[in-house]
Amino acid sequence: MKQKDVKGYVQFQLHRNVINLYKSFFSIIEDLTHEQVALIKKVKEKHEVDIGDLNFFTKDKYSHIRKKILDSGNDTLRDLDKNFELLDITLKSDKINLLKFTKTLKVEESPNGEKMTVKGKIL
16 A cells, blocks of 8 residues: 655644634733733723723733734744654555545655655644
8 A cells, every 4th residue: 555745734824823812812811911901991981980001911921922822833833844854654545535624635746756746734
């Protein structure tokens, strides 16, 4: 049974997943920023007290947290790459059609048959 190297494909998909994860973290910290501003506004309107000085989610704090997320994500990607250097991953070409993809699957094989490129995202 012929097997194809799909290490690059798996590595690419993992990179995409890590990047999507830290993009979702950015969304979460933006939500927290908006909630903090809304809370300060509600307290000021309801109790006529300005607590703006208590805003802990400043632009500097946001930037600091964003940098930590990026650093952590990039460290994770570097670790993945380092660990992938130790692996050979193969996929049985006759089983690839059993995977469910979110979009059209495109499989390209190099002329010498040593390398296969798979495009599409697995569900």
